[in-house]
Every structure is written in C-alpha cells, then in structure tokens.
Amino acid sequence: MTVFYCCHCAHELTPDLVALPAVPEAPTDDRDRDRKTGLAPSTVPRGHYAVAPGDGDARGPVVMHPEDAPALRPLPGGENASGCCGPTGREGPNRACPCGVRLATLAADCLGPYELRVDPVRSYAFDG
Numbered sequence: 001m002t003v004f005y006c007c008h009c010a011h012e013l014t015p016d017l018v019a020l021p022a023v024p025e026a027p028t029d030d031r032d033r034d035r036k037t038g039l040a041p042s043t044v045p046r047g048h049y050a051v052a053p054g055d056g057d058a059r060g061p062v063v064m065h066p067e068d069a070p071a072l073r074p075l076p077g078g079e080n081a082s083g084c085c086g087p088t089g090r091e092g093p094n095r096a097c098p099c100g101v102r103l104a105t106l107a108a109d110c111l112g113p114y115e116l117r118v119d120p121v122r123s124y125a126f127d128g
Contacts, residue, residue, distance in 0.1 A: 002049065002125045004062065004069070004118060009099040013069050013123060020050040023063045026113035038085045038110030042066065052117070061105075061117035062125070069116055072096065072104055083109035093119065 001016035026043045033040050044050055046065045054060035072095040074081060080094035081087035087094050089107030095116070096102045103122035107113050 002127050004049075004064075004123050004125050006097040006099060006101055006103060007122050007124055008101040009097060011071060011097050011099060013071050013097065013103075013118070014049075014064065015047075015068065016128065017047060017049045017064060017068060020044065020048050023050040023052050026115070033110070039108060039114045040112070041114065043113050043115040051120070054120075059120045062120055062123070064116050064118065066106055066108060066114065066116040069095075069104065069118070071098055072106075072116075073098065075102065080105075083111070085110040088112055089115075089117070 052060035080091040086108035093102040095104040
C-alpha cells in the first residue's frame, strides 16, 4: 500500500493506494459515460494508482482516481480548468495542495478521460 504526500509541506494527499502494473486504457465508449455528469468511468479504479510512462529516464505522472485525492483544491479563479463540463486537463496543473503548491492535473470534461495526474516531482510516495 502506498500513500502520496506533498513534497513542499508533507501533507497527506491520498489514503493507502494499491499500485497497478500500468495505466489502463482510458474508456472510449460514450455509452459508458455517466448520464448526469457526462463523465467517463475513471481510467484508474478507486483505491489504485499507476505510473504513466515518462520521457527518457524521467518518471511520468502518477495516475489515480480523482476521488482518491480529496485534499487537492482547484486553483483560484478556475485557472487551467477550461472545458465544456469540467477541466480538460490540457492546460497544465489545475489542482493544488492545501499549502498552495500546484501538483496535479484533473481531467474531468465530458469529452475526455476522467483521471487525476499527480506530478512525481512535487509529490512523493511512501510505501507502508
């Protein structure tokens, strides 16, 4: 089991999560979307996380279910959160630790995947 923390203030960002061997394919069938919110099923199931491939030797972002990081807050004024029904996640980090460090990107628009990507440089994992 793994818990993620903010590198700046050591705030606990997630409960215990279980690692997946790879990031699952994002659901693409529009029939699977929630009829009220338009959200696709989450790329990663609740209680789990996976590390996305990075560039070269760099570690990629940690992908998790958005509801597994309840401490994260939207940026002031909805910065980097444009989209039809929610943030597309294409504009960069749009979620911050309570201390203010921008460390995650939520994708929650009706036109894309539903996932949270946590920056591996601004967060750290502790295996308990």
